[in-house]
Amino acid sequence: MSETKFIDLETRIAYLEDTVDDLNKTVYHQSKQLDEIQGLLNNLTRHMKQVQEDITELKPQDEVPPHY
Template identity: 40%
Template sequence: MTTEERLIELEIKLARQDDLVETLNKTVYRQQKKIDELEALCTALARHVKDLRAAANEGSSAHERPPHY
């Protein structure tokens, strides 16, 4: 293998690695974006459940019989 062939082979490998790194970078970016969306959704759902529980507790105490019944 000549020096020129070796140089071409190295350039090809480097180009493939650059492409792979770029692809992985895009994948990580999309995954992080999705994680951020899911965290926001979980936070909103937790807040909604908390509000529903609070509303249920407030509503049930108004309709309960007093303890002397």
């Protein structure tokens, strides 16, 4: 192989390594965001269950409506 081909291969390898590093950083950041969103979703789910329980406690199901 000529020296030009070696330089071309080295350039391509360097470019691919940079691309892989960028992709790894992107995956890492997306993973962190996903963990944060999952935590928020868990908090929201817990809150909604509590609200449903509070509503059930405040309004008994067998209460006769006022128009009867």
